[in-house]
Amino acid sequence: MLQKHRGKIIFLTGLLVVLAIGWRGFPPLMFRSVAQPVAFSHKIHAGKAGAKCDDCHAIRDDGTFAGVPALDKCSGCHAQPMGTSAEEKRFIDRYVTPAREIPWQVYARQPQNVSFSHAAHIKLAHLDCRQCHGAQGDSDTLGPVRVERISGYSGSRQFQNMDACEDCHAQRRASNSCLTCHK
Amino acid sequence: MGFTRRDLLTFTGGSAVGLALTPVPWKLLRDTSLLSENWPGVPQPPQGEIRTRYTTCTLCPAGCGVRARCVGDQPVSLAGVPGHPNSRGVLCPIGLVGHHFAFCRDRVTGPLACNKPATIERALADVSAAVAACGPRESVAILDPRPGRAASLVYRRFLAGLPNGLHLTAPNSQPFGSFGIDLENTRAILSFGAPVLDGWLCPGRVLAGRGHFQLIQVEAAYSRTASLADLWVPLLPGTEEIFAAEVIRALQGGSADTQAAAVARILLQNQPAIAVGEGPSVSRLNTVLANAGKPGGYLPRRDFTPATALAAVPDGSIRVLLVEEGAAAEPLPWDLIRRKLVPHNPVVVALTPWLDASARHADYVIPAPMYLESLDEAPTPAGSIVGGFSLSPALLAAPPGRTPPAEFVLRLAHDTSTYSDILKQRIAAIRKDGRGSLFTYADAKSKRVSDVVSSDDLWKAMLSGAMWLDDPLPPGKARGADLQAGVPLRPGRVGPPPPSPEYPLILVAAETPLPHASPLMSKLYRESGLRRPANAAAVHPDTGRGHGLADGCRAIVKSPAAAVDLQVIFDAAVMPGVIEMTRVGHIVPPGGTTASIRRA
Numbered sequence: 001m002l003q004k005h006r007g008k009i010i011f012l013t014g015l016l017v018v019l020a021i022g023w024r025g026f027p028p029l030m031f032r033s034v035a036q037p038v039a040f041s042h043k044i045h046a047g048k049a050g051a052k053c054d055d056c057h058a059i060r061d062d063g064t065f066a067g068v069p070a071l072d073k074c075s076g077c078h079a080q081p082m083g084t085s086a087e088e089k090r091f092i093d094r095y096v097t098p099a100r101e102i103p104w105q106v107y108a109r110q111p112q113n114v115s116f117s118h119a120a121h122i123k124l125a126h127l128d129c130r131q132c133h134g135a136q137g138d139s140d141t142l143g144p145v146r147v148e149r150i151s152g153y154s155g156s157r158q159f160q161n162m163d164a165c166e167d168c169h170a171q172r173r174a175s176n177s178c179l180t181c182h183k
Numbered sequence: 184m185g186f187t188r189r190d191l192l193t194f195t196g197g198s199a200v201g202l203a204l205t206p207v208p209w210k211l212l213r214d215t216s217l218l219s220e221n222w223p224g225v226p227q228p229p230q231g232e233i234r235t236r237y238t239t240c241t242l243c244p245a246g247c248g249v250r251a252r253c254v255g256d257q258p259v260s261l262a263g264v265p266g267h268p269n270s271r272g273v274l275c276p277i278g279l280v281g282h283h284f285a286f287c288r289d290r291v292t293g294p295l296a297c298n299k300p301a302t303i304e305r306a307l308a309d310v311s312a313a314v315a316a317c318g319p320r321e322s323v324a325i326l327d328p329r330p331g332r333a334a335s336l337v338y339r340r341f342l343a344g345l346p347n348g349l350h351l352t353a354p355n356s357q358p359f360g361s362f363g364i365d366l367e368n369t370r371a372i373l374s375f376g377a378p379v380l381d382g383w384l385c386p387g388r389v390l391a392g393r394g395h396f397q398l399i400q401v402e403a404a405y406s407r408t409a410s411l412a413d414l415w416v417p418l419l420p421g422t423e424e425i426f427a428a429e430v431i432r433a434l435q436g437g438s439a440d441t442q443a444a445a446v447a448r449i450l451l452q453n454q455p456a457i458a459v460g461e462g463p464s465v466s467r468l469n470t471v472l473a474n475a476g477k478p479g480g481y482l483p484r485r486d487f488t489p490a491t492a493l494a495a496v497p498d499g500s501i502r503v504l505l506v507e508e509g510a511a512a513e514p515l516p517w518d519l520i521r522r523k524l525v526p527h528n529p530v531v532v533a534l535t536p537w538l539d540a541s542a543r544h545a546d547y548v549i550p551a552p553m554y555l556e557s558l559d560e561a562p563t564p565a566g567s568i569v570g571g572f573s574l575s576p577a578l579l580a581a582p583p584g585r586t587p588p589a590e591f592v593l594r595l596a597h598d599t600s601t602y603s604d605i606l607k608q609r610i611a612a613i614r615k616d617g618r619g620s621l622f623t624y625a626d627a628k629s630k631r632v633s634d635v636v637s638s639d640d641l642w643k644a645m646l647s648g649a650m651w652l653d654d655p656l657p658p659g660k661a662r663g664a665d666l667q668a669g670v671p672l673r674p675g676r677v678g679p680p681p682p683s684p685e686y687p688l689i690l691v692a693a694e695t696p697l698p699h700a701s702p703l704m705s706k707l708y709r710e711s712g713l714r715r716p717a718n719a720a721a722v723h724p725d726t727g728r729g730h731g732l733a734d735g736c737r738a739i740v741k742s743p744a745a746a747v748d749l750q751v752i753f754d755a756a757v758m759p760g761v762i763e764m765t766r767v768g769h770i771v772p773p774g775g776t777t778a779s780i781r782r783a
Binding site for chain 1: 189190193194195196197198199200201202204205206207210211213214215217218220221230231232233234235252254255
């Protein structure tokens with residue numbers, strides 16, 4: 001019996017081995033983890049400090065999105081240590097005192113041909129931040145950023161991918177034309 | 184039984200099929216295709232807070248409002264300012280990519296003296312000595328590409344202190360004199376070769392008014408403007424003068440020319456109408472149309488400061504010449520400048536961001552900041568019916584060693600003021616006069632200048648992005664002599680003179696060049712024009728071969744105004760006996776001119 005189906009078994013073995021490697025073993029090899037330069041806690045800032053999302057990530061009156069805040073936003077409160085943690089002291093010594101911008105790693109760094117407007121999605125489509133960013137605003141730590149080893153772009157699972165964009169556009173009857181997002 | 188060769192091949196076959204069913208090949212294909220976007224050396228926008236900053240475009244006389252999206256301190260995209268009284272939220276293709284100019288590899292990196300690195304102190308000392316050594320019949324001149332600025336005032340003050348100082352400007356830099364065009368109320372435009380829909384005046388203003396006026400384009404070439412006009416009147420090069428005279432006769436009811444009669448009918452049915460172009464025929468047409476000083480026509484404004492046209496300067500009379508070149512201004516042909524210099528040991532100083540044009544011939548090259556690298560100004564926009572003024576704050580940090588042209592002249596004049604001081608004085612004068620209104624870019628609102636508390640507040644508002652607009656002259660305040668004389672257009676011919684043995688060919692402007700933008704940014708182009716370099720002349724192959732030329736060779740095109748050295752392209756779409764030049768510069772009037780061509 002085995003002898004009779006030997007060829008098929010070997011073929012299927014090769015197929016299954018490569019499928020297992022390709023689906024389970026290969027993907028993690030394509031990414032490297034990069035830690036954020038500062039241990040920032042959304043939870044502490046939203047809880048103890050009473051900050052709201054748009055205190056730092058604001059959409060201004062003219063419709064532009066502030067994105068990741070610059071150092072001067074942090075320096076407003078952290079010119080001197082507000083607590084006793086070593087991490088805060090390191091942050092002040094390394095960035096605030098020498099007025100050096102924080103080289104934040106971007107979770108959703110996309111190729112330049114992808115155009116995304118926060119203002120259009122929040123002001124016009126009335127999406128909640130959590131819909132794409134999940135519970136990031138409640139997190140106590142910033143997780144590492146998954147960076148694709150070859151392309152250098154972000155591949156974080158925490159954020160939307162193109163399939164999710166397309167699904168949402170389809171549900172809301174927004175255009176799914178290539179040129180809607182790819183300029 | 185062992186693992187045979189057949190088993191290995193079978194296993195490999197299964198693996199190959201399995202591989203195609205995994206993300207491995209597709210992921211590798213995708214990632215390697217994106218790899219080139221992140222190679223070292225590919226500029227990446229910096230990270231940082233996204234801010235909107237405002238400035239004013241100074242690349243051409245239109246003075247459009249600019250809204251810049253900046254990441255950190257780096258502008259990453261430019262757009263128009265909605266509601267801007269002049270540009271109406273529009274930027275031209277060059278203006279949209281203005282923040283890329285700073286990365287051009289042809290920039291001057293440091294002061295040069297006779298093509299060798301020098302210090303600015305040495306250049307100042309040498310130029311001062313040359314100015315002091317000027318003879319009684321020799322002059323010191325500054326060629327100003329944009330008269331009417333505060334920088335122009337610096338030049339005039341410096342030159343006024345010299346026995347023979349001349350404030351010069353390039354041909355066509357002040358085409359309408361003290362008049363503007365009331366485009367918003369015009370109902371018909373008869374254009375003799377003016378690129379009305381292709382960068383003329385302020386593109387946003389023309390675009391906003393396009394639905395309200397009939398456009399008749401009289402032009403030998405089927406240009407982009409001609410293709411978009413309501414009526415294109417194709418003429419043989421050189422017959423524009425005759426046609427303009429026929430239109431005048433038709434307007435007065437006496438022409439038998441059916442085409443001229445049709446044009447006259449459109450002009451009469453769509454009043455007020457204006458004629459645009461150069462030459463006495465255009466002036467006469469405007470006189471017949473009686474449009475000077477009336478709504479929808481040419482309206483006078485207050486702030487005109489005339490400069491001397493380069494052509495009016497006697498040949499061989501300039502000892503020291505300072506040439507200011509803008510970032511995108513089309514440079515004057517060197518031949519046009521050279522003939523005005525004294526024959527022996529003239530001193531030419533190029534104040535320029537580019538190692539190009541006059542910088543190639545200058546004795547001293549002073550590197551100027553590029554567009555958006557230093558505080559600049561935009562005077563009254565081209566064709567505006569009221570005076571205007573805007574500041575153009577820097578969005579980029581200038582590399583060290585860049586000197587704004589006005590700063591260089593201030594140092595030459597031993598004046599301790601800075602260019603910024605001069606701009607502040609200009610703004611203080613506006614506040615003191617109290618006339619006009621201030622349009623702020625951020626909120627698109629206007630308020631009276633008299634409502635601004637102090638000149639400091641006005642300065643801060645203009646640094647944040649604002650435009651001052653003067654009040655229009657009250658009706659009847661225009662000088663009677665101006666209105667009777669018509670619009671003071673530059674004298675000259677509408678069409679070229681007949682070919683002569685010395686100049687056997689007709690030289691016409693091809694489509695209006697977009698020197699720093701891809702032709703693909705416009706969907707209207709001639710296929711054969713796509714392979715034409717920016718600085719080239721196109722001739723019909725028969726014409727080229729008849730003059731001993733070959734496709735792609737270098738040639739000298741000479742017109743009565745100047746000669747230029749450029750590449751020749753054979754193009755069967757060009758009319759025989761005609762030379763088409765894309766970078767026409769200042770040697771081809773809209774109607775064309777006569778020229779000769781020979782192999783360089």
